[in-house]
Amino acid sequence: MSPYKSVETEDKSSDVVWHLASVTHEQRVASLGHNPAVLWFTGLSGSGKSTVANVVDKLLHELGCKTYLLDGDNVRHGLNGDLGFSDQDRVENIRRIGEVSKLFVDAGLLVSTAFISPFNADREMVRELLADKQFVEVYIDTPLEVCEQRDPKGLYKKARAGEIKNFTGIDSAYELPQHPEIHVKTAEQSIKECAEQVVNYLKDNGYINASSS
Amino acid sequence: MSPYKSVETEDKSSDVVWHLASVTHEQRVASLGHNPAVLWFTGLSGSGKSTVANVVDKLLHELGCKTYLLDGDNVRHGLNGDLGFSDQDRVENIRRIGEVSKLFVDAGLLVSTAFISPFNADREMVRELLADKQFVEVYIDTPLEVCEQRDPKGLYKKARAGEIKNFTGIDSAYELPQHPEIHVKTAEQSIKECAEQVVNYLKDNGYINASSS
Numbered sequence: 007m008s009p010y011k012s013v014e015t016e017d018k019s020s021d022v023v024w025h026l027a028s029v030t031h032e033q034r035v036a037s038l039g040h041n042p043a044v045l046w047f048t049g050l051s052g053s054g055k056s057t058v059a060n061v062v063d064k065l066l067h068e069l070g071c072k073t074y075l076l077d078g079d080n081v082r083h084g085l086n087g088d089l090g091f092s093d094q095d096r097v098e099n100i101r102r103i104g105e106v107s108k109l110f111v112d113a114g115l116l117v118s119t120a121f122i123s124p125f126n127a128d129r130e131m132v133r134e135l136l137a138d139k140q141f142v143e144v145y146i147d148t149p150l151e152v153c154e155q156r157d158p159k160g161l162y163k164k165a166r167a168g169e170i171k172n173f174t175g176i177d178s179a180y181e182l183p184q185h186p187e188i189h190v191k192t193a194e195q196s197i198k199e200c201a202e203q204v205v206n207y208l209k210d211n212g213y214i215n216a217s218s219s
Numbered sequence: 220m221s222p223y224k225s226v227e228t229e230d231k232s233s234d235v236v237w238h239l240a241s242v243t244h245e246q247r248v249a250s251l252g253h254n255p256a257v258l259w260f261t262g263l264s265g266s267g268k269s270t271v272a273n274v275v276d277k278l279l280h281e282l283g284c285k286t287y288l289l290d291g292d293n294v295r296h297g298l299n300g301d302l303g304f305s306d307q308d309r310v311e312n313i314r315r316i317g318e319v320s321k322l323f324v325d326a327g328l329l330v331s332t333a334f335i336s337p338f339n340a341d342r343e344m345v346r347e348l349l350a351d352k353q354f355v356e357v358y359i360d361t362p363l364e365v366c367e368q369r370d371p372k373g374l375y376k377k378a379r380a381g382e383i384k385n386f387t388g389i390d391s392a393y394e395l396p397q398h399p400e401i402h403v404k405t406a407e408q409s410i411k412e413c414a415e416q417v418v419n420y421l422k423d424n425g426y427i428n429a430s431s432s
Contacts, residue, residue: 034280067246072326084322088311109287109297113328
């Protein structure tokens with residue numbers, strides 16, 4: 007259908023109708039064909055958050071969902087490039103990621119985020135920003151020993167040597183998620199199985215079409 | 220095609236391939252069917268930025284494009300709720316909107332922004348963040364007298380009375396865009412015509428399918 011026709015019709019009355027013109031959240035969602043949400047991956051450094059989030063994002067994309075992934079690569083040097091690692095800046099880091107996630111959800115996307123986000127208060131702050139069921143907490147539960155053994159960026163080694171301070175799991179706490187929607191154990195499953203666990207949750211809970219395969 | 224089949228195949232080698240799995244910008248764009256960009260609407264308060272941006276967003280949505288609109292309503296009280304109106308905060312306001320726009324463009328959307336953004340340096344900062352042709356400056360050129368007559372929020376009246384300081388157009392400069400991609404005169408055209416001018420630019424320059432109607 008040509009939008010110009012309806013424009014023509016509505017325009018006959020007056021330009022005033024155009025001041026009210028806007029695409030509603032419902033219209034954006036309808037055009038995308040799935041229920042938007044933020045998949046908030048949380049876990050220790052080296053737990054596999056980013057890896058699993060990337061695979062979930064890829065699987066959802068292949069299922070035809072409109073998706074995006076926020077992680078250190080595209081957020082830390084851009085939007086949050088002005089923030090350091092003080093307690094205050096860490097909270098602000100998570101707050102901004104939460105607010106941006108909310109904008110993506112408003113746009114209708116399934117957005118994944120992959121940040122350690124070690125504190126319950128910060129994760130709950132983001133949950134509060136979003137509507138019911140739009141915040142899906144995905145706890146990537148990997149034993150510290152396993153993360154430290156993987157140590158893909160050599161950060162644990164530096165933290166143990168005292169070269170990095172306030173490193174989560176070493177000299178800063180990781181607060182366990184109290185009621186995560188999804189609890190993923192990467193040390194007991196393959197990455198593929200972990201990602202499918204997340205996708206299956208989305209199917210079982212009506213975010214995406216359960217018949218998609 | 221089932222994504223699980225390809226997963227099955229690739230998984231035979233090892234989980235390692237999954238560490239490389241990610242949806243590329245090109246794949247996101249291909250799935251959306253238009254070339255992403257930020258439509259950066261700039262102009263005086265009351266110039267019609269937000270109105271025209273909303274109509275453009277609606278027309279693009281009706282053409283099947285995946286779009287989003289950033290404006291004071293969804294940004295000022297959320298992501299930028301911690302910012303005031305100092306010179307420093309005004310720059311930071313625009314910087315963050317630019318960075319978030321960049322994320323939406325990376326996700327493949329046509330995102331419109333509607334902020335006064337009176338300074339060339341700030342607008343150029345955002346242009347520099349984005350790749351060539353991904354920043355489309357839309358100058359909403361409405362004479363100050365017309366804006367002041369419209370005064371939809373009563374802000375000009377307050378600025379003239381000295382109740383608001385540093386108000387753009389009154390006691391703070393609006394720097395004219397030097398080379399805006401689109402120059403829209405709302406006092407000489409209907410809102411519909413203004414919006415169509417923007418949409419036609421996007422068609423003529425290959426952002427959206429020229430045969431869409």
